[in-house]
Amino acid sequence: MPVETLTYAALGARLTISAGAARSLATRLRLPRSVSDDGKTLVTVDLAEIRHTRRPRGRREAGDVAPLAARIVALQAEITRLEATAAGHRADFERERERADRLMVELLHATHETMAAKETTARLEGFLRASGRMGRSIDGHGLVARRPGLQAADLVAADRKASR
DSSP, rough: OOOOOHHHHHHHHHTTTTTHHHHHHHHHHTOEEEEOOOEEEEEEETTTTTTOOOOOOOOGGGGGGHHHHHHHHHHHHHHHHHHHHHHHHHHHHHHHHHHHHHHHHHHHHHHHHHHHHHHHHHHHHHHHHHHHHSSSSSTTTBOOOOOOHHHHHHHHHHHHHHHH
């Protein structure tokens, strides 16, 4: 048979395949190609030398759609189940986050109280050291130094007033 110059569409029509399949066949067989004046690709081919048979349609037949549809339904059910589980986990997360925030507030409050108690302790220790050195001397006005118990009460009252 003589050599012919055909477009992909014409080659496909002669071989009863699509134009895309004809293009793939020409590429696979390394057939010489050229471009026509109208921009279409022309393939030089001897149809007698090409032993091309169409492949049967594989998995694309309508009978295989039912298992895929069942798989899609199963996956959609799994997605729905996972979304419900995720919503439950999100609620647990929000609850624990609120609990952590409350605990942080309590911790900051306890830290503040601890620091105030340490300051008061330091003032009282300083007072006790100072009063031990003074030895209950009489000041310039003729008064005995204030008793430690009264001064401690004044310090505690001042701290309570400051912490409010």
